[in-house]
Amino acid sequence: MNQLTTTRQAKLKELRSRMSWQDVGPFAAVIALMILGTTINPTFLSAANLTNVFTRSAFTGIIAIGATFIIGTGSIDLSVGSMAAFNSGMMIIFMNYLVKTWGASWAVILAAMGLSMVLGAVGGLINGFVITKGRIESFIVTLGTMGIFRSLVTYLADGGTLSLNLSMRGLYRPVYYGTLWGIPIPLIAFFVVAVAGAVLLYKTRFGRYVLAIGSNYDVAHYSAINVNRIRTLTYILQGICVAIATIIYVPRLGSASSTTGLGWELEAIAAVIIGGTAMKGGSAKIWGTVAGAVIFSIIGNILNLSDAISQYLNGAVQGLIIIGAVLLQRTSKDQ
Amino acid sequence: MNQLTTTRQAKLKELRSRMSWQDVGPFAAVIALMILGTTINPTFLSAANLTNVFTRSAFTGIIAIGATFIIGTGSIDLSVGSMAAFNSGMMIIFMNYLVKTWGASWAVILAAMGLSMVLGAVGGLINGFVITKGRIESFIVTLGTMGIFRSLVTYLADGGTLSLNLSMRGLYRPVYYGTLWGIPIPLIAFFVVAVAGAVLLYKTRFGRYVLAIGSNYDVAHYSAINVNRIRTLTYILQGICVAIATIIYVPRLGSASSTTGLGWELEAIAAVIIGGTAMKGGSAKIWGTVAGAVIFSIIGNILNLSDAISQYLNGAVQGLIIIGAVLLQRTSKDQ
Amino acid sequence: AQDKVVIGVSIPAATHGWTGGINYWARVTQERLKNTYPNLEIILVTAGSAAEQANTLEDLYAIHNIDALVILPFESDPLTDPVEMLKMQGVFITVVDRGLTKEGIADIYVAGDNHAMGRVSGEYMVEALGGKGDIVVLRGIPTVIDNYRFDSFMEVIEGTEINVLDWQYANWNRDDGFQVMQDFLARFPKIDAVWAQDDDVALGVIEAVKQAGREDELFIVGGAGMKEMIKRVMDGDRLIPVDVLYPPAMIATGMEVTALRFVSNASVLGEYILDATLVTPENAHLYYFPDSPF
């Protein structure tokens, strides 16, 4: 056979077979929504608005990157929103405490960031441990911890709001509102987390084991994969993603309360699934998840940019667009 | 072999093998919680309190019976709480309208009940149709319809509350507060639905097919099961269960608003899973679900038994008890 | 224990700032009353929804056998029947903030006036803008209370030249307030004022306005009396010139008068209407409680 000419053809073909509609679909949906947004209100395309939209997607987006791994193994984590609230609360308390002795300095912020990472990792570890050692459905365990984390933050805030010390707030603010090379920092963080997630998922053993477990638990077990360890690690990873999201979130409003992060879990899971990851596990698409998070953010924005329909129906429009976005991907794939 | 003596032994053995801890576990958890409740406050065991607790479990319980079928096929339905709100709203509007011409009569109530059933079935049909024909994850579709139904009720109520005509309320009241042979009517309805569910699941072809689909989609397809039809039917069934729950709910508070039924979906799913049904499908336990719903109701009651711990921590206690109840089942099974 | 009087207090769970305040004041008052009147027992329960609150009422009666109930209803209408059930059992009823939809159930009614809150906000808005300008409105969650406030507000500004560019629900939530305001700012080049109705939402709005650098263009009217906001008013913040009081401490009023009914001969039956006071830099110090979480 003619090796040389076929190699190039094969490569092209391989590329095409790798890039299926399922991969492109979510991005097509993003573009379709952007066109819709522009049609409804040309302001949509303004730099300021687009920056807002993308920046907002960072929280759920970063959390959803972690959720991609969890769902890749065929599990679920409902506790992320509450965990974010709890982490925020702890960071604020910690900073307010440190600032008294250390003064308002970056050291305080760095220490709080460290705390957040530790808390996230430990929270994830607890979830993972109870799920794997107790052999309980992840749905139940994380429903439980969801309640626990939310209660704890309510308790810490005495039912009210935990507010960051004003002097700290000024110092910390740029982490959300600042830019680097003209790009908002949350967006950079989102991108970095996504790249790290993609490397982890597609380029490391860990990622491969995640998908193997999601595809077939027994096969993974028989392939000498330490299933419990990998599953626990996905929860720790999820916890760390929550911690990163929290670190960016706190400087935004400088406060935490019992409503912080409410509903983020559903948004994150929806972003993952809109992105093309299957709920039953075995496949996972990091960039799809990124698109999914952006889709969510755009939908919210579009609803605020138009007053054509009754605000009472916002939820309905949102629901329809979500279903439509997914439907769009599915049918175009078939053709 | 000695046929006669072995038969009895075999029967006993079979019975024992059929009754696994997994079946008994949820009931053990119910009893454990009842003991806990009595320890905290002996009044727990009073007839009045127990009646309250069991009666309350009827709403989520009836919905959870439907969810048992959905989860049995390996799917999910997040829209049940909103659907209940929407159904309640429609029933109230309908009754308020009819009462003007028909006067306050049982005919009005019966007509509204009929409407609820139709709406439930149609709502379920829509869910099932979009999921099966659009080949979209049930999570996404029902997340979408969850938003849609909730928006619709908000719209119908103009952002406020829909209230049942006062004269109708008096007439309808006994459906929640009344008793038959000394047993509260909601409890009777719960029991009837559970029995019907058990018959449907364990004694009909439909039930068998539900479990077959959850067990292995491809094998079900290759066994000439019309997978789409059965899945759609489970959603219709779920809709009807929601309708029944609604019929009992409306006379309780006589009103519907955008917050009606909030969170029922998570409660129903949790009841199903606490009851021993696996999230991935293929097995389903109706009586386990009944126990699961009761467990939920008892937990809520226990939180009101004393105010020794901060109200802020209610969610944490609830979370711990849920995890504990499931953990209890799992470990006792192992012994 | 025979002569011990049991008072049940049922309030919404602390799911946002204002209800958090309610919880705080309820707990503080519970402590105080318990310590002051040894023969009073006070059971405090919270609920996350109207249906759950109906459950807590059943539990208060069946388990704790209460003599009196102090309730801040989640929503008026759905709780009317369940409260009436207790009334028929002979329980003394105190309703706080949201009135029941049936006459004659409440023995004591401590009314927070949601209509007034909208009206006072609207009146200030008209005055401050000189009856002319473009504003945006961020509402709470779709409920009757929210409707009262919004409708009264709109009634006041009707006929003036104040133009509501758009309104959206912000769910009494800071993050939603922030996002909705971001989008309003992107959409409308000129906004003269914001009615945020709630201090939580107002805090989100402030951050969005700051981010857009449009602090000098507009002012914000919140509501409820959160300590941070009162502080800003006190300090003469240009962005937050006033706040409209809707004090969560009203639950304390309800509990105190109910307790009085059992420990003294004072006549307490009737209605107590709490004003929706306009907090201005002049009177702000009267409403500033730095120890409250709210």
Add this chain to the structure above:
Amino acid sequence: MTELALQTKKICKSYGTVPVLFDVDFDLRKGEIHALIGENGAGKSTLVKILAGYHQQTSGQLLRKGQPVTYQSIGAAEADGIVMIHQEFNLANDLTVEENIFLGKEVLKGRLLDKAAMRERSADILQKLGTKINPRTRVKDLSVSDKQMVEIAKALAFNSEVLIMDEPTAVLTSGEVEVLFRIIRGLRDHGVSIVYISHKLDEIKEIADRVTVLRDGYWIATENVSDVSEDDMARLMVGRELSALFPPKDGPPKARAPVLEVRNVSCPKYVSGASFTLHEGEVLGFAGLIGAGRTELMECVVGLRRRTAGSVVYRGKPLSARSYAETIQNNIVYLSEDRKGKGLFTSMRLAPNVTILSLKDHLTKLGLLDSKREDATLDQTIEEFEVRAPSSRALLSQLSGGNQQKIALGKMMQVEPDIVILDEPTRGIDVGTKQQVYYFVRQLVEQGKSCILISSELGEIIGLSDRVIVMRSGVIMGELTGDDINEEEIMLYATGLKGGVVDEPAYHN
């Protein structure tokens, strides 16, 4: 004395309270091919799973190179040079072929996966096996036989000292088997010890050095293969004499009425323009190499796969293209080759598996499922096919591979079919039962019913079919009758040396 690679001493094994192995002594020499045979459920798979560290024995001792060992965790035996090919596929369906081959043993470059190296090595090994499987295909898109090749590749990709193969050839055609044998012999010559389980006794005769026979969990005999004949082996397994494997055919074909007419059926990528006619009372064999498209053609015929063209007419009545349920109502039933993936519910009990196609016949007067009747049907199936199950309430996954296949056959027979389409019907079942299945098929056609038989075992096709159709790359190449039904003729058509012209298909695009 030759060195022993592995040895068991008085190994016993129980699953729960059910004992399945009793004091089994087995030894594997260095550099030998040691066959393990026995009836379905005799305990072969159980024994080798103990050897490979997947299960722990209940009592007895396992010795590796003369030293007692216990493999505490899965993977420990593999680290010790013991690799096993599972009878039931041990592949993750969502992962690609390449990812499966290296699952748990990924090649790293630094901390990252060295994908290039793994791709190269998997392509290499697949090529050595003579298959054209693309390493980037997802396993779920492979046919059963291709999955088997991947399983084999997975085991061969790593150098091992002991290679255990549990029925590697059950779904392979002679071509693949030949390649495999060449490789196995090569490994043996390099000192690798091989345990080889198969129900194809001719294969054992051809490849093995020694053979051990298990019966009902007991060790029966270990012999040099050169000392025993196929009949001897069969007798040792079954414990009695076996009569002729194939029942006599019906004599020369008579003029029979057509029952199923398939015209120009096409299915993109798999089948193009296939036409054939099935007559009343005949066995119509379908031969072909792996990937010939026989499975896909039959799936198109019964309505399990979308056909893009063509018609299927059953006794003068056209069949819908999309509904297998309708096909079954017409008493046409199809037995899938993919037992685990498409045939049976592994996590369910036996009775629901057997009755799933015929629940209509298991109802009480009230229209409810009659569990007594279902149990009766199961008992009947167990008796008819001599199913060996730990209990009648066991889960399907607790049955041995061959016994699962018997359940699959039993399930299919519940519809009282007029036409049965059997795709690899004797996959993994022992000689005794095979014989039964053959007589059973014969009996069926004698009652005027008809049968389509797809098999990778040419012997089976030749021994049972009245007529044979040969396919290649999705096209029907020719039809053979009478004395033309022999190995040489079939291979001529199957390899394209005779019959219609077919474009070499682009594989797995």
